[in-house]
Each structure stands twice: as C-alpha cells, then as structure tokens.
Amino acid sequence: xxxxxxxxxxxxxxxxxxxxxxxxxxxxxxxxxxxxxxxxxxxxxxxxxxxxxxxxxxxxxxxxxxxxxxxxxxxxxxxxxxxxxxxxxxxxxxxxxxxxxxxxxxxxxxxxxxxxxxxxxxxxxxxxxxxxxxxxxxxxxxxxxxxxxxxxxxxxxxxxxxxxxxxxxxxxxxxxxxxxxxxxxxxxxxxxxxxxxxxxxxxxxxxxxxxxxxxxxxxxxxxxxxxxxxxxxxxxxxxxxxxxxxxxxxxx
Numbered sequence: 001x002x003x004x005x006x007x008x009x010x011x012x013x014x015x016x017x018x019x020x021x022x023x024x025x026x027x028x029x030x031x032x033x034x035x036x037x038x039x040x041x042x043x044x045x046x047x048x049x050x051x052x053x054x055x056x057x058x059x060x061x062x063x064x065x066x067x068x069x070x071x072x073x074x075x076x077x078x079x080x081x082x083x084x085x086x087x088x089x090x091x092x093x094x095x096x097x098x099x100x101x102x103x104x105x106x107x108x109x110x111x112x113x114x115x116x117x118x119x120x121x122x123x124x125x126x127x128x129x130x131x132x133x134x135x136x137x138x139x140x141x142x143x144x145x146x147x148x149x150x151x152x153x154x155x156x157x158x159x160x161x162x163x164x165x166x167x168x169x170x171x172x173x174x175x176x177x178x179x180x181x182x183x184x185x186x187x188x189x190x191x192x193x194x195x196x197x198x199x200x201x202x203x204x205x206x207x208x209x210x211x212x213x214x215x216x217x218x219x220x221x222x223x224x225x226x227x228x229x230x231x232x233x234x235x236x237x238x239x240x241x242x243x244x245x246x247x248x249x250x251x252x
Contacts, residue, residue, distance in 0.1 A: 021050040024060065025067040027078070033060075038068060040076070090118055090157040091212070091251045098127075100246040105131030106142055108245075110149075114157065121151035121163065127171075140197060140227070145171025149203060161207050169199040173227065196228040201243065215249040 024033040024047065034050035035058075045068070046059045068076040092115070098108040110125035129142035149167030174194045181189055201223035209215040221243040228237070 022047075022071055023069045024065055025069065027064050027066045038070075040068070090114065094121075094215075094249050094251050096123070096125075096217075096247045096249045098125075098245050098247050100244060101127065105129055112151070118157035119153050121149075121153065123149040123151055123167070125149070125167075125169070129173075140173035140175055140195075140225075142197075143172040143174055143194065145169045145173075145197065145199075147171075147199075151203070151205075159209050161209075162205070163207070164202070164204045167201045167203050167221070169197075169201070171197055173197040198226045199241065200224050201241075205245075207249070209251075213251050215247075215251065217245075217247045217249060219245040219247065221245070 022035050022038050024035055024038070024045065026032065033047070035047035036050050038045060038047045040062070042062075044059045044061055045065060046057055048055070049058060062078055065078045067078065070076070092113060094112040094114070096110045096112060098106070098110065101108040106127050106129055108125060108127035110123050112121045112123040114121050124146065126146050127142060128144055131141070147167060147169040150165045151163040152165045153161055153163045155161055172194055173196075174192050180186060201221040203219055203221045205217050205219035207215050207217040223241060224238055225241040226238050
C-alpha cells in the first residue's frame with residue numbers, strides 16, 4: 001500500500017515540474033533529497049544535489065533510503081538490510097550431527113542443501129546402529145539406513161526458523177526372536193533376525209542459529225514403518241512410528 005501511495009505522489013510530482021529531477025526518499029521519513037547523477041553502490045548511494053553549483057559529491061548509506069524516483073518515472077525500492085540478510089545472505093550447505101540419536105544407539109549425520117532462495121532444503125541422512133537396543137520410537141534395532149527429506153521453510157532462512165516436510169528412510173534393521181527347539185517348558189533360544197525396513201515420516205522442526213555458522217534444532221517426526229515378511233516376525237508389517245531428534249549443525 002505504501003508503495004502505491006509513493007508511486008502516486010511521484011507521478012504527480014513529475015507531471016507538475018517542467019524541469020524534473022531525481023528524488024531520494026529517506027527511510028526515516030525525514031523527507032526527500034532532490035538529486036542528479038545518482039550512482040547506487042553496494043553499501044551507499046552517491047549523488048549531486050539538484051541546483052547545487054559547487055559540484056560536491058554527496059553520499060548516503062543505502063539502509064537510510066526507502067526509494068529513489070528517477071525523472072523518467074522509474075522507481076527503485078530498497079529492502080532493509082535485516083530482511084535481505086534473513087532471506088538471501090546465507091550459506092547453502094549444512095552438515096547436521098544428530099546428538100539425540102546416540103541415546104538410541106545410532107550414529108547419524110545428514111547433509112542438507114538449501115535451494116529456491118532459502119525456501120526449500122534437500123536433506124540426505126546416513127545412520128549406523130551400534131547396539132542391540134531399540135532405535136527411536138520403534139521396536140527394531142537399526143543396522144543402517146539412508147534416505148531423503150524435503151524441508152520447507154515458510155519464512156526462509158533466518159536466526160530462528162521453522163520447517164516441515166516429508167522424508168523417507170530405507171535400510172536394514174534387526175530384532176531378537178525366541179523359539180523353543182526342545183519344546184515349551186525348556187529355555188528358549190534367542191537369535192538375531194535381520195530385515196529390510198522402510199519408513200515414511202513427516203518432520204516438523206525449529207532451528208535456532210546463535211551465529212551464522214552454527215545452529216541447534218529440535219525435530220519431531222510421525223509416520224509409518226514397513227518391514228519385509230519373515231517367518232519369525234509375528235507383528236504387523238506396517239505400523240505407526242515416531243521419532244525425535246536434537247541436532248547440532250554447521251553451515252558452510
């Protein structure tokens with residue numbers, strides 16, 4: 001709305017002046033500067049004051065400028081640096097170390113690539129199991145899995161950001177089963193059984209970046225798990241599962 005009002009004012013101004021000039025409108029609403037020969041640089045804008053015969057070159061920081069209206073009717077709007085930093089000034093590669101997975105006997109790292117102006121992340125996890133305890137909110141022990149997650153960042157990249165999106169995991173798991181070769185009433189025999197596993201999860205997470213390179217995140221997931229058919233697995237092959245992850249991330 002503000003831009004349309006400014007556009008109307010500038011149009012009236014240009015049409016009512018025989019000798020038109022450029023105008024620099026200030027962010028703090030202190031007014032405008034009539035200028036000529038405006039040169040916009042990365043951090044500042046240089047110009048001559050309109051009607052000043054001294055030939056002195058003036059400069060002003062870009063974060064003090066709201067808009068430049070040129071005499072030909074062209075308008076240039078300036079985004080605030082804080083908004084630019086949160087949306088565009090970010091590094092696109094992230095390594096996540098999943099700290100909470102150590103509690104459930106997993107060593108897990110993942111790589112994420114940020115695309116689409118910070119709105120989408122493509123993440124690839126790699127996890128190795130190292131124990132006989134159940135992993136996550138499941139009754140399987142993870143041997144190994146990898147997969148792919150698609151993270152959507154509604155507000156883009158910034159110091160605090162939320163994301164959500166689907167993810168799949170494909171790998172190998174194991175469980176202990178017991179049987180009675182001598183019949184019931186005798187001690188059972190325990191044996192480890194490996195099985196193919198597939199998980200589909202919907203992830204929701206919050207990320208906090210105290211500095212640009214390092215982040216802390218908490219992620220909750222809910223979905224389904226499928227395991228292949230075996231002679232010993234007497235539960236449902238498809239069941240609901242969940243997961244939680246607390247991560248330390250490095251951005252480069």
